[in-house]
Amino acid sequence: MTVFDLNSDSVRALNQHLHDASSDYLTVKNPAGRHCIACGVDSAVEVSIDGHVGYYCAGMNKKAQVTIAGNAGPGVAENIMSGTVRIRGNASQYAGASGRGGTLIIEGDASARCGISMKGVDIVVAGSVGHMSAFMAQKGSLVVCGDAGDFLGDSIYEACIYVRGKIGELGADCIEKEMTAAHLDSLAQLLTSTGVDANAKEFRRYGSARKLYNFNVDHADDY
């Protein structure tokens, strides 16, 4: 196991090590809210971060398993491609923004714009999410075990949103949809695989009404 102590080692040295490593088990001590910790990793390393991180932790993550034993600042796992990022605490705004794949698990709450423009990532939040979450979401799933703030799924293209608690106002073109057996199954699988203790049957599903982005031949004259 490799240990980086950010009180003495630089974030740049840590990230370079992660970019060079093909496999490793690595612990990061004293993150102290620093930015860009474990960014751009492209191999199956396991990174365990012992504390709170600042902006853009685990950005562009590929293959790696990153665990943050604390809170994450804005933009955690931004543009995640694959692998897993797990946050034991809360995440600040735009967690998992534009993520293309992989899994983001937030064991606490996420604030505004969680999963904004998500393009395939699965995001599971054990707590609640703030306003404008899944804004312009295109693909993937956002699972919220707590409540969701206003304008959930505003201007959503495709993507599945599951919420167990209350939601504020739904965003433009986001509607409640039927929870089919297939959706229930995939939600239950996601909850099990991420180790989040919640009953899939207690969730409601939301998604796109497909009125905002679809070409509608009846309205051809309006375009």
Add this chain to the structure above:
Amino acid sequence: MCGIVGIFLKNEGLQPELGRLLAAMLIEMSDRGPDSAGIALYRDPVADSSCKLTLHSAEQYDWDALRTEMAASLQADVKLDVHASHAVVIAAAQVASVQDWLRAQHPELRIMSAGSAIEIYKEKGPPREFVKQFKLHELNGSHALGHTRMATESAVTTEHSHPFSTGMDLCLVHNGSLSNHNRLRQKLRGAGVDIQTDNDSEVAAGYLMWRLREGDSLEEALQRALTDLDGFYTFAIGTKDGFAVLRDPIACKPAVMAETDEWVAMASEFRAIAQLPGVENATIWEPLPATVYTWGRS
């Protein structure tokens, strides 16, 4: 981009350390605001019959001559402490009479703050320099706000730096940008609020000053600000007994808060709070949009 920090000491035993803690937080926010820095510090409140003002001179100044002249003219005891380009004046007189006298006799001086406990220091230049210049490590106090500025909409000068005074023992620091400040500035000037620069944050400070003068409580004034101020903001407002925090409803501008048995702190980023003792055991959260948070000694 700008950096905001605030700290309120619940444990009075930490008061001699306030400046040192504030300095560490401020320096950590240098990346967010490398062009100017400023603080508002609350300490040693004066008696009701006296007042405390912070003055600033752009040029070298004969502060001792000012003290002598002021004491003779106002026929009052005047104490004066120089801190780099600023001086703190404590006069055994009513604050309005001291302000009137200064404006009439010494228009070359800028009144940075007025009240009984507040002191405001601000200067252009990197935060680390500011901390050294004003010997922040030596300053005590009960609570303080700090700001590191990265100017986006008006000039880099001491006058454009934060905090801005918003009335007796009140001040404001801002991270963000307001979009309706020109119209609002005109309106406030019409209502007799003295706004000196083209800075948007000074308009927010002037707005609060106006609302408080009209009889709003700080909480009411901040609630009303949510309707009247258009733009992006995280505000921290220093009061005689504590501080308040407000984020706009969209909440793009970051803010983190933390609390232990010893202190309450807020900052643009956690890394500023990470400098504080006992942070490992702090309760940490992100303030909600459009929600007023206040702390104070009751």
